[in-house]
Amino acid sequence: MLAVALAQGTLPPFLPCELQPHGLVNCNWLFLKSVPHFSAAAPRDNVTSLSLLSNRIHHLHDSDFAQLSNLQKLNLKWNCPPAGLSPMHFPCHMTIEPNTFLAVPTLEELNLSYNGITTVPALPSSLVSLILSRTNILQLDPTSLTGLHALRFLYMDGNCYYKNPCGRALEVAPGALLGLGNLTHLSLKYNNLTTVPRSLPPSLEYLLLSYNHIVTLAPEDLANLTALRVLDVGGNCRRCDHARNPCVECPHKFPQLHSDTFSHLSRLEGLVLKDSSLYQLNPRWFRGLGNLTVLDLSENFLYDCITKTKAFQGLAQLRRLNLSFNYHKKVSFAHLTLAPSFGSLLSLQELDMHGIFFRSLSQKTLQPLARLPMLQRLYLQMNFINQAQLGIFKDFPGLRYIDLSDNRISGAVEPVATTGEVDGGKKVWLTSRDLTPGPLDTPSSEDFMPSCKNLSFTLDLSRNNLVTVQPEMFAQLSRLQCLRLSHNSISQAVNGSQFVPLTSLQVLDLSHNKLDLYHGRSFTELPRLEALDLSYNSQPFSMRGVGHNLSFVAQLPTLRYLSLAHNGIHSRVSQQLCSTSLWALDFSGNSLSQMWAEGDLYLRFFQGLRSLIRLDLSQNRLHTLLPCTLGNLPKSLQLLRLRNNYLAFFNWSSLTLLPNLETLDLAGNQLKALSNGSLPSGTQLQRLDVSRNSIIFVVPGFFALATRLRELNLSANALRTVEPSWFGFLAGSLEVLDVSANPLHCACGAAFVDFLLQVQAAVPGLPSRVKCGSPGQLQGRSIFAQDLRLCLDESLSWDCFGLSLLVVALGLAMPMLHHLCGWDLWYCFHLGLAWLPRRGWQRGADALSYDAFVVFDKAQSAVADWVYNELRVRLEERRGRRALRLCLEERDWLPGKTLFENLWASVYSSRKMLFVLAHTDQVSGLLRASFLLAQQRLLEDRKDVVVLVILSPDARRSRYVRLRQRLCRQSVLFWPHQPSGQRSFWAQLGMALTRDNRHFYNQNFCRGPTMAE
Template identity: 80%
Template structure:
């Protein structure tokens, strides 16, 4: 280490210490990096691609951590010390870290290693999830464990020692350890009595494990036993003999109906699940029983004897299409509340009629009945007659039954009905039904495929800001996805109490005139979306005096017809209407010039072409102005390129929410927000804004939430948000911001509740100021440790902004400043001595001093000597020639090109051994010069030096040997003759004639200053090459 380095090293330490002190004075980093600490003591480390369990710093409040989630990482090895520092840890989720090969998305092999004391070191652990990990045995677990999940692993054996000592365990889940997605050679093996010592176990799940029998000697404390989708095809009373506390039993999918299977299926060997009549007789506490997908053709009343407490019964996906018309099995189930009979159809057959058995009338507590997919074509008063007197029945599912004739008036006879689902049928009208008793007309053969039987969910209600749901209303009828072409008043006779009606996804193409729904005097919500309505009459829907919400979205066919006008004046006559949707109708011309309503609170006008309407001069400028009580307006996807102040000025002054998502706005006049004095929420997401400029948010605005996500914003003017004192939520995510500055917000920053800056390409330069600002408001930034990432420089792209502490690394600008100051100091240090000597002699002396110094500058790796001279000191003529000829010529007479010679008697260090000096001389010189009187019988120091030079040739691939032979006429050895042939310039002979000595010294200088590789004869070899 040179003297300069010894001086600068303490200085660099001082600079780093100063930077560290400055960083510590700033806001503290999130305590649990790279994870996020959330409410309730949860540390969220999900989806961070971690390869080991993070060890949080001692400064973090590790004692507050009660839950740790490491879901979907790449942790393959768990050490004894991984969780020792979390003294209060209760819940640990390690799901999806090292999945079995067949469950891995790329089928990569993986094996998780768990050291013996990994979990034993956490005595407070209560909930452990190790599912979707490639483990083959149950690890050692603390006796405090209450909930254990080992699903989708490679554990195939449970014996008495597997869970020994877990006396507090109540929940055990081991699903999917042996099935078609996670195959094994046999099945999960549970030794008899393996779980008997778990006296507190109440929930046990062994689904999808290829079990062929119920495990023996299960603990009598069990309340929930889930054994679905195994291969248990027979049940006898002894299988469940001691489980008298059982409340829920799921044995569905053990004898499957393969024509309705959505995954690989094996035909049941006996064509039906074999149930002994007294299988469930001793389960008096049973409340839920699942017998779905069991290929049942009949129901034995004896199965349900003694099950007086049964409240939920699932009989779906069986063959009970005939049984449900005659069965007596339901007579003793007075407490049953939910009954599922879905998809009990006959293969390739749909029945003309369906009459439920009279025993359904005994289900006096029934609340919900599911009859989807039984396939009957007509619905009349006899179909559901046994259900009409059930006082608590409120939900009835009749989806996907191919019903083409429906007498809807029958639902008026049900006293407490709240929801009827007739969607996904073929209802087209209400023609009179003729009951046919002929056998030939009772059924119709149809071709069915598994995809036709998939249960389609109802349309999600989405945000209720613009359309309310019907969950809180007393009676809802869903007729969506049928074949209705027209709506006739007679359809709804006896349904005056109906409050919510869905007719979406039909083919209704009529021009509604105000008479179609006259019988529905209590209707509050009407959904006519995804139809072909023609809004021509001015009194449409005026027959509904209590209508509050009307959905007319996706009725674009009539609006797309060129030259046809559309009348929206009916809106003014709906005095109770609060919600209206005209979305995605491609409305652009030939409509009413104004919408008028004093009651309307929310209007969804998205997916139209209001930009074309406003382009027609003043024709539609006041289109929304008549909605004087409007609070929420959605103008998303209206092809807007610009929003002029006069356009905003003609929107209702009462607006509180304005949604302008997914338009083409590249400019927005922020000062025009004063024209909407009550606006609280402005949504500009998905536009083409490049910057938040053109002024700032006005100080008089009531704005509380601003969403400008998914734009291309790269800059924000200072103080843009500062004047909006009521602003609480700002969404800047998915833009092109490279920094987040505190002066954008001013004093407002401390009052923000949410500041979303995720998905921005932040520039993570050293000393980035945005890090300090985000740390100050970190409670308002969602996903700060994991979702806020760097976009540059390249080595940090896509990584968290806390991947390295940007406050401690050296700032590039600061480094350049230091370099400039040091350069100035050096310049002054050289200039001052010159100024002290003004005479020419001093200048001349300094010039030549520098001129003499410059050629001698060498790199940090330069060798101390140019030539190590080896000769036999015992030969006086040779020694005399070396000291008086060679030394003088090479060191004294070459001037600035003088060579540094290493001579034994002059340059070897006393106190070192001969070999140490010899090694240092050979390896510390660019060339090794051998001065020989003859070439035979070389020994001693000459021989050793030659061997070291040869060793250097082998190690460093550098040929450093140069031979000078003082007696040319002496006998030459074979090595010298070979070297002459291969590398002639490295073998020189001292001429006896004085005329040849000048040429000799020139050749010697060349041989000593150039690499020997250049001297090799290319006809024989290429010489040594460096690696």
């Protein structure tokens, strides 16, 4: 089937990769060991971007990219990382052949970062952007980047630092980059540089040299870089008490910045001097920087300087200033007063002052900022502020965002006089534990709670020490539109008086507190409130016997968004929520299963929300959802979330009770099958998510009647196939069909492959994320990785299975039978062999008179006695109907004939000649003559008729006997010493006398005598 699909061109064209919009072929995270060569049927000329991020490609060949004639962007990041950056610290070296990239003359962007390369490979002249970060390249000379006249962006960060150690510094030879006449962006961060590279191209606009060891800067270091717009030299002389990674303390009396270092950089717009151990700011550093808009001075020692510096007087164009973490080691100050020169920053829009550590925020603190008409964002978090006069922000009409989170504000304070000095009050010594930032709040989905980014005034007081909220805190803040009070310890009963001054408030976040919702007029003092977050206030709801009043919702006429999530609400609450304005309600993380188990008490809990559009009932421990329950949900619902419950059954026909429902989310439940009915006809459902269930079966036609369905998520279930019969005519209308993370059975002729190829535009990650779950050899591989050699006929497969099972059974039975009854089987086998030829000989009994002519030395009485009384009796009298006819000299020779005539007749009238010998070293007389006649018969008739019986096995054996043992072992028999072996001897002798000696010859040495033609 794959071969047919390939011939018809229906397979995804860039297997195993995925074609994405704008000509991007995504091959990320496929564990490829070589660059894939796409088929000629693929539209390779349309490929402009190829991403091979995070694979295992260690060798790049000249022809790897030659087929992509219009390739412009190539990402080879994280294929062969250096030892220090490898998760297992294994060394890796990437080999790049000389013409690998030269074969792509259209290439403009190349990312070779995080690869073990030691030299810059040959590159095409069309290259515009080159990333060589986190490699092993430690030297740049004028020949390294020859011919790259179009190059504008060069990044070589982290080629020699603590994670990628090299024991030296990156060497940039003077003038090594001077030939790059169009270079505008150069980044050499984390390379152990001690000086600014010499003779950099004057076209540079962005120069990033942070986190090296450049502790001295003079005008000549940046002499010809007059076009610079951004300069980053931070982290070169660090303050290690605030370092988050290995740090080397800044030497004493360093860094040394010449007064005129930046004076000639008149076009400079951004300057980064962070983490540079600066104690003072020299106003001359900023002289001539009239276009400077961004200045980063964070993580220095400017706690005293910012109270009296004049360095900001000439920075009228500055828009963003970062002074964060300019604290005194282990000290927090009582007060902070900014220097008057801050008032000169007339264009300042954003000021970051978190982590300076002062305990009181008053009007004096920010007085110079009140004259800044464009100031919009002020960051004061993590300062250990415990007293804050929030009313001072009335004097900042342009402020849109104030961040006072992660402080210790506990309530309203009265205005107090300050000394105006940074250390004008008592110093408090801090431990290192106090300097650790708290966890960031996780943003919620804007479907259920809007953000404040578009509002005109936001105040963030989250993660403070508030226990109660008093209206005095927000006096003169009537224009405040968004207030965040999450992660405090507010445990009061809100009664409608706490937020009286906030007449313009639209969004109120009170999550992660301990609010007591008892009063029916809670929050009614907020006439414009649109969004209220009361999630994670579970402590009052966990108190046994305490009632909770949610009737206040009906008193909020403009409320649009309400979150009561993760409160553990289960009993003793209002029987019904009522609101004509509410659009979205997040009720996840409660216990509706317990509420709805109380008969009809809470059956209509949501029915009073007449305008509700979105409802989240996730994590409510629901095991079933009855039609009467769905029927009492608001008819206006368009989105219903039921994620992460315990639903093993869903009555799909009850969706008719929600006529406007467009999105249904049932992910993370326990559905086993979609079999009870189907999606009802006429439903408005457009998006259905049943991912992360245990669905193993879908009834045919289940989705067919939902004609408006456009997005379907069936991922992470237990489906072994995807049948077109599930969808009917709907399949062609689907925009998204996610079937990833299912254990699909990739049998030969699987119909789901054809179906997915037909709708492949709607299947996200079809080439790489849709994988086989069986058979075992394909588990975890793409459904298109199937080996056609595995596609065998099913009946033949069963036959092979049966045959292999039989072989295994015999292989196990044979050793066991041999161990238990080996001797019996051997005896029966040889007895049968001796019997079969005898029956054949009896059919031709007229041919020869005797079965064997017994030859022995009559002079040896012991031998004669054994022949007459043992051999004769055994072979003639005790074998029954299988008795042999022996020819004996004294009994069967005819009187009157000569000795030779009788001997001749006996030899040629017998099938075999049985020589009974006591020893083999000396043979004469009749024995010798008989043996010579046997040899003559061998030459004439080509029949070997000799059988030797040696009665003394210990006697010395002649060379003839030893040779015959080697060639025809079964024709040489020895009389056993032990009586237990005599039965075997007689059986072997009977077989030797009844079968042709040709069957006994060792084929490794001789084929035996052949029959005469």
